[in-house]
Amino acid sequence: MELSDQVFIALPREQVFAALNDPLILQQAIPGCEEIIQHSPTELEARVVLKIGPVKAKFKGKVTLDAAGAPQHFSLTGQGDGGVAGAAKGGADVHLEEVEDGTKLTYEAKAEISGKLAQLGSRLVTSTAKKLSKTFFDNFETIMNPKPEDTSSEEQDF
Incomplete structure (x- = not known):
């Protein structure tokens, strides 16, 4: 399975x-994501619960970061085990380009899946992966650019 996309993030590249x-x-x-443990600046371990079609799985996996070209470029490789649901391994190349008013993030990812997940069909798995990617970047943007609280409905003294 291969995925690629680009997203604009209204923050400096660094x-x-x-x-x-x-x-x-x-x-x-x-x-x-239930937990992330950082073992070193380049190694993470994560526990994630996902539902893909009829299969709900708890994955435990490791991710390794290669930041040799940082902050312009970095790559990730990882593998995760979901027990009877299957396993996944893959990697991603990420490019961060400074643009007006922020950063353009472009990524290309490849993954191989096995077990019950592989039996679900590539269309369902790819569709779910795209939704998860979109949700990740939506969440990331919300965390990095919180909207100011709406105070228009609150009573104010003048």
Whole structure:
């Protein structure tokens, strides 16, 4: 399975890079993430619960970061085990380009799945992966750019 996309984030590139490597931010942004443990600056372990079609699985996996070209470029490789639901392994190349008013993030990811997940069919798995990716970036944007609280309905003294 292959995925690619680009997203605009209204923050400077260095701030986007730092946030994408912050376990607390990642835990809040990754759909279904229960825990992230940082073993080193380049190694993370995560526990994620996902439902793909009729299959609900709890994955435990490891991710390794190669930040040799940071903050312009970095890559991730990882593998996860979901027990009887199956397993996944893959990687992603991420490019961060400074643009007017923020950063353009472009990624290309490849993944291989096995077990029950592989039996669901590539269309369902790819569709779910695209939705999860969109949810991740929506969550990430909300975390990084919180909207000001609406005070228009509150009573104010003048």
